[in-house]
Amino acid sequence: MIENLVKKSVISSNRLKYLIYLSLFSFLVGFGCKENLLVPTIPKGIENRLESTIEKRGKRDHDDVAVIINNNSNISKQIGRYFASHRNIPNQNIIYINALADEEINDLEFNNLRSQVENYIQANNLEDKINYIVTTKGMPLKVNRGDTFSESSPSASVESELTLILGPYSNNIGQNGIVFSPYYYQKAHFSRSKYGIYLVTRLDGYTSDEIMAMIDKAAQPIVVDGAKFVQLIKPNVVKRTKFVFDQDPAWDSSLPGLNHAMASASTILTSKGYNVLLNTDSVYVTNQTDVLGYVSWGSNDHYANRYTQNAIPHNKWHRGALAETYVSSSGRTFSKPVTYGQSLVADLITEGITGVKGYVYEPYSFAMAVVPVLFDRYTSDYNLAESFYMASRLLSWMDVVIGDPKTSITK
Numbered sequence: 001m002i003e004n005l006v007k008k009s010v011i012s013s014n015r016l017k018y019l020i021y022l023s024l025f026s027f028l029v030g031f032g033c034k035e036n037l038l039v040p041t042i043p044k045g046i047e048n049r050l051e052s053t054i055e056k057r058g059k060r061d062h063d064d065v066a067v068i069i070n071n072n073s074n075i076s077k078q079i080g081r082y083f084a085s086h087r088n089i090p091n092q093n094i095i096y097i098n099a100l101a102d103e104e105i106n107d108l109e110f111n112n113l114r115s116q117v118e119n120y121i122q123a124n125n126l127e128d129k130i131n132y133i134v135t136t137k138g139m140p141l142k143v144n145r146g147d148t149f150s151e152s153s154p155s156a157s158v159e160s161e162l163t164l165i166l167g168p169y170s171n172n173i174g175q176n177g178i179v180f181s182p183y184y185y186q187k188a189h190f191s192r193s194k195y196g197i198y199l200v201t202r203l204d205g206y207t208s209d210e211i212m213a214m215i216d217k218a219a220q221p222i223v224v225d226g227a228k229f230v231q232l233i234k235p236n237v238v239k240r241t242k243f244v245f246d247q248d249p250a251w252d253s254s255l256p257g258l259n260h261a262m263a264s265a266s267t268i269l270t271s272k273g274y275n276v277l278l279n280t281d282s283v284y285v286t287n288q289t290d291v292l293g294y295v296s297w298g299s300n301d302h303y304a305n306r307y308t309q310n311a312i313p314h315n316k317w318h319r320g321a322l323a324e325t326y327v328s329s330s331g332r333t334f335s336k337p338v339t340y341g342q343s344l345v346a347d348l349i350t351e352g353i354t355g356v357k358g359y360v361y362e363p364y365s366f367a368m369a370v371v372p373v374l375f376d377r378y379t380s381d382y383n384l385a386e387s388f389y390m391a392s393r394l395l396s397w398m399d400v401v402i403g404d405p406k407t408s409i410t411k
């Protein structure tokens with residue numbers, strides 16, 4: 001049963017802007033507070049507790065994850081079965097559908113896909129047993145209902161629409177506008193019964209090999225160094241993972257909040273003992289190593305020779321690495337050949353990232369992940385899906401989160 005839910009209706013453009021400004025002010029002020037930057041004292045005997053934590057998290061299961069596989073796509077079957085077998089997902093949690101294998105579909109085609117998923121979940125009594133849904137390459141990616149460049153667009157990613165099925169917000173699917181996420185800015189582990197939505201991620205990339213490599217990189221446990229927590233008890237740990245935040249000062253006059261968000265994230269992570277590269281000049285940062293978190297303007301960075309492949313960072317990624325790029329259509333395709341266009345998150349998957357957020361149509365800046373929230377949560381024992389969705393304001397919108405939803409790191 002859905003508990004303590006307040007239904008959210010589609011938000012008008014003016015009200016949305018008010019909420020965005022209010023929430024932006026709240027998180028910037030909140031994360032600037034000294035109390036949020038304190039690091040707790042490490043008690044005696046913490047070594048044993050650390051090993052116990054690593055062991056428990058290494059056994060984190062996927063019993064509450066459902067996987068959707070498209071019978072009409074060989075690569076969907078390959079990826080879906082690979083993921084299910086490598087995460088021991090129960091057979092009853094595997095949902096087979098018959099859908100187009102095209103990346104873009106219309107509303108009628110989406111409704112057919114949706115009904116198959118809903119019917120299976122209900123017929124197998126999974127409605128409140130699953131918290132996460134994973135889609136696969138070879139399934140539709142985006143629903144074009146027209147007007148893809150408007151703040152009140154009815155178009156959306158397939159994944160963002162599926163978050164709302166079988167719940168109190170389901171009537172908003174396919175409507176003009178957006179739904180303000182009930183899970184945004186929370187600091188609690190997710191459950192469908194509490195929030196009334198599903199957290200939906202996608203397994204996609206240019207090739208099956210790249211996607212399977214991404215799945216392998218997300219296998220638990222992922223142990224990271226660089227935090228004060230680890231350095232105090234294991235001083236012999238030398239290799240330091242790195243967060244890279246690449247600002248572009250050319251945007252300060254029009255979208256200052258996004259550069260400010262990188263700075264806030266840097267402050268939070270530095271206080272936790274992580275190694276952070278915060279670039280504040282016009283140089284587009286490339287060729288970094290052991291990167292655990294990354295934010296940039298991608299092809300919108302003025303130094304990167306906009307709208308070219310020069311916006312690919314060529315980084316070496318730590319297992320479990322997450323990223324966000326401030327690029328409007330970064331998730332518009334995961335298929336080659338590619339016409340650039342704006343930079344694509346698929347190129348980060350090729351480089352070896354474990355999770356990333358993209359956008360299938362114009363999302364506007366208020367849809368971008370709030371990166372202080374994203375990386376604060378991810379470094380505080382929350383998984384990939386929880387971290388991205390707690391950092392994302394909107395549902396029934398353009399967002400698509402790529403990766404194993406249960407990916408998490410151990411300090």
